[in-house]
Amino acid sequence: MTVRLAIIGAGIMGGDHARLFAAEIPGVTLQTICDADAARARAVADKVGARHVASDPEAAIRDGNVDAVLIAAPDPFHAPLTLACIAAAKPVLCEKPLSQSTRECLAVMEAEERRGKRLVQIGFMRRFDPSYVEIKNLLASGALGKALMFHCFHRNVAPAYGVQDSMAICNSAPHEFDVARWMLGSDYTSISVFRPGGANAPQSAPVFMVLETAGGQLVDIEVNISAAYGYDVRGELVGEKGSAFLRAPVLADVNLGLKSYSVYPEDWRPRFVEAYRRQNLAWLKSLASGVPAGASAWDGYCATAVAEAGVAALRTGKTVAVEHVARPGFYA
């Protein structure tokens, strides 16, 4: 009755998922921790009490004692390993992005459709964040009227690793692309990209994007990977009758030294720990029920399609149309 899980990748994300499943998610057994670095796999496995370690992900996926797979390997392996899961008919929760290439995303979609069963969930965990869910519910209630705009702000203290100028669009922005598209229920049609400093902007400069949707809404996104002051994700949905802001979890207000302050986290984990927990609970529940939850391979494809257009807009300084294949009926 318990799901035997293989976690592929024992880095920061994989380790966090392993701890989360072990300590806070019922109905799952950590069968395998797999990492190319055997010592790293072993360290995580020991900490969480996993049954086995492995270093060959394809074998780990095929293993008959594994019922489901979580992929937290480096980005370039996301799509190939997802394809391996589909080949093995194993349900998979793959960290975002599915791929930085739409072509590869389409390959995953085709494989999944051929397999005839929804097996792939993408780790766009914000769809499970209580604040985003609250605002989506408020919008659905009609209280705000029709949605007009969604203002999004994504700020990191500092770039996580080596900076390249498209990273903000390809790596951080997909969370915003996906959650805004999910919030508004409409696909993007165009994207314009601006940067302070323009063409001479340093690689770490913020990126400011304005997107239009098929439903006529505007989405603007600041991605600021060198924001310095804290990890801060904000959003305001503006409707015809009113608006709503996301609130991040804050535990205390402190009065000290002529300031009243609350604290920003240094990275995403304190902000989204509950979203990950709910995502993973929902994923397990979907395995039992057979009803998919969260973001599909199609959603992963859509986020990548707009990121590709965004990189083109950044390079050319022009508004770029977002091109999609039509949504396959399989993902309706």
Place this chain on the structure above:
Amino acid sequence: MTVRLAIIGAGIMGGDHARLFAAEIPGVTLQTICDADAARARAVADKVGARHVASDPEAAIRDGNVDAVLIAAPDPFHAPLTLACIAAAKPVLCEKPLSQSTRECLAVMEAEERRGKRLVQIGFMRRFDPSYVEIKNLLASGALGKALMFHCFHRNVAPAYGVQDSMAICNSAPHEFDVARWMLGSDYTSISVFRPGGANAPQSAPVFMVLETAGGQLVDIEVNISAAYGYDVRGELVGEKGSAFLRAPVLADVNLGLKSYSVYPEDWRPRFVEAYRRQNLAWLKSLASGVPAGASAWDGYCATAVAEAGVAALRTGKTVAVEHVARPGFYA
């Protein structure tokens, strides 16, 4: 390796605990749902997939297939059933209050000490609430200097059931008594009670208490069981160098109709859902480790002792000394 749990009481609290254990807590099996009302036990058991139902709590506690017990029966049964758990050498998480009589609390303490093993945890879940924990950590860090005062506010929309004037002190205030004592690390020495309306106050009028601790701190507590506007628990710890306020979880700020607002819950559940989850996780972990977590029978006794003094202060209009037995070494 999984703990087989009996839940005694299938009312609101028992049902909530059952759902929580079933859906969000790994390492536990719902063995028995026990309630004097068999249909109620059955309804909860069906919803959460428990193995058995029962209507005799003593038998359910003794059952060899039960490893641990959660007591969520009506208040008068808390102490007797806790004694039954001790008799059966079963670890027990008992909803607060342990008893409204210090005599009965002492009986539990004596039984537990005779048994020679810490078996009892009291459901003062606020000790696991992330906001209270954050402020306790901040205090421990020295940033606020020495604690001087703790201002506490506890407000309900409306009395949960038939009002009697001491209820605010015996039923709602114990949460405040316990969490402030835990926060400050000091026992109460006196309590004064005030009410708007004085001696003629309606039964549902707020109660305002001022307590002194052995460490020389002041704790003031407003318990307002007819606050009408929402369920609202607040606290501010004042130290020599600064102060800190609890923040309650808020998901969104909404702008609508000339107001900017956030929402209050109607009852305690949305406010403390995370505290319950963490409490129950910690309890299970303590069963495995053998290291007690949370509030002990001694803590339950202390909360009851101050409530008894509070009722006397309410009746007499005078400041009343809080009398304790000395803390047994068993609870050091």
Place this chain on the structure above:
Amino acid sequence: MTVRLAIIGAGIMGGDHARLFAAEIPGVTLQTICDADAARARAVADKVGARHVASDPEAAIRDGNVDAVLIAAPDPFHAPLTLACIAAAKPVLCEKPLSQSTRECLAVMEAEERRGKRLVQIGFMRRFDPSYVEIKNLLASGALGKALMFHCFHRNVAPAYGVQDSMAICNSAPHEFDVARWMLGSDYTSISVFRPGGANAPQSAPVFMVLETAGGQLVDIEVNISAAYGYDVRGELVGEKGSAFLRAPVLADVNLGLKSYSVYPEDWRPRFVEAYRRQNLAWLKSLASGVPAGASAWDGYCATAVAEAGVAALRTGKTVAVEHVARPGFYA
């Protein structure tokens, strides 16, 4: 058509008033700046363009070229100089407290009544603070239901001058005594005083007071003259249906160094600058209209009466009844 004003006292308060009248209040001419320290009077007069300086306050008050008087001399001179204004039939705005002795307050009331005309306004400027006014209006609207409690917090960074333990009650608390009495529209009947540290509290320890009113409301007041973290005055009015908090002016929220913060002022001036301006405008308007505004000598007496009872409560550790003469019809 312009009021020729004498300001008695050229210290911090007198200098602030002089600047305020000169720069931001129409309809007034600064006729005289009077201070025992002639150089200090001269410095202020030069800065604000006053016509004369003086060192004899009684003469300055009698001066035929003076139409009205603002008293900002040290506290012990408030009542004697107010009496001099009454003797000269000059309207006077006297800084609080009118006196620390009820006997002296009564002497002022008697003199004013004998003169047959309301001449005295006490500088309880909080009655003109937009936030207090907003909450009083909200209460009057009925939206909050009947008032039950008023929670008040008054915090200074550090004692302004030499500390004595009754100072918090006699010097800072009168603002709270007056504004809560004005807010609730009811006189005090009793006061209880608590301190962290109890009888051994250092002179600078906070004082926590609980007062009952004739209308059956509770007022609790923390006066914390060594609060360290900032100048912070807060208040929450609790009614049967809801509650309202004062908000202090805040200009910006700053995100820096893993904190989101706003700034506390170091003293009362930034917090209450608007209250002083509105008070002084209203006072001038009342001179023209003949309709008294703000706090009267009676209000000054009432604040002193409760402060006297508070000091007795502090000394004895007992609840002390607040004794009043009956309100004279002259002050109805």
Place this chain on the structure above:
Amino acid sequence: MTVRLAIIGAGIMGGDHARLFAAEIPGVTLQTICDADAARARAVADKVGARHVASDPEAAIRDGNVDAVLIAAPDPFHAPLTLACIAAAKPVLCEKPLSQSTRECLAVMEAEERRGKRLVQIGFMRRFDPSYVEIKNLLASGALGKALMFHCFHRNVAPAYGVQDSMAICNSAPHEFDVARWMLGSDYTSISVFRPGGANAPQSAPVFMVLETAGGQLVDIEVNISAAYGYDVRGELVGEKGSAFLRAPVLADVNLGLKSYSVYPEDWRPRFVEAYRRQNLAWLKSLASGVPAGASAWDGYCATAVAEAGVAALRTGKTVAVEHVARPGFYA
């Protein structure tokens, strides 16, 4: 020693200014209230105690008993009447916009320069709003690092009068154009305009603009004249090290009916009453000192230049360069 003022225009803005000068600004005499509608001029004059009424603005400006002029006539009269003031060598505070045509703005600048003396101040009162000033000071302090972006939001409950789609850009946005340019200390080089609904947007739809400055900063502005929920002006300055948000004045937080709320004003007056007061005080002070304060005719021209480019961008859907004449040395 008092400035004799003529107010041209006795509508909402003119009436507000008249009341402000009469009741809260020292050093000014209301000499003339002038309006084409004589009854309207009379009503305002009676309310504020002005000496004369007039219906011919040019004559009122020339009147030898008038020292200075405030223009609050309808927008098309702003530039012609400002020219009349320059012709009469009278200092003038002209409500924004100076003109909706850059040609007309340039004519004012040329006339003023020919006159050889700075006579014109434009009523961009936000430059005196304490919150904007606070953030500008914070930026100047270096605490935030170099400015990168300024996010601006301007929302009205409903259009003030007949809607045309360019109104948001020509009438409301100039406040944002000016205050962001003043905040950043840099001129605009380009503007892009987006609307929810795109080309088919209703006339009342929001406008979302992205501007680049010569200093390489981005300014994005939402102007939403049908925001429904309240009058709400927000701004966040983002620097390299941190960011700062404007806070609007809020008097109280109210807890009622399962909500914690603060109130939005219905229009701009409660939000900016203090900015108007400080602007008008500063203007009077500048008349005495001869040192210009606030926005100049050049600043008025710059706001109009970017509005013209914005309308072109709205019409064409393309990014439009903002063209300026070079800043004359006269306005250095």
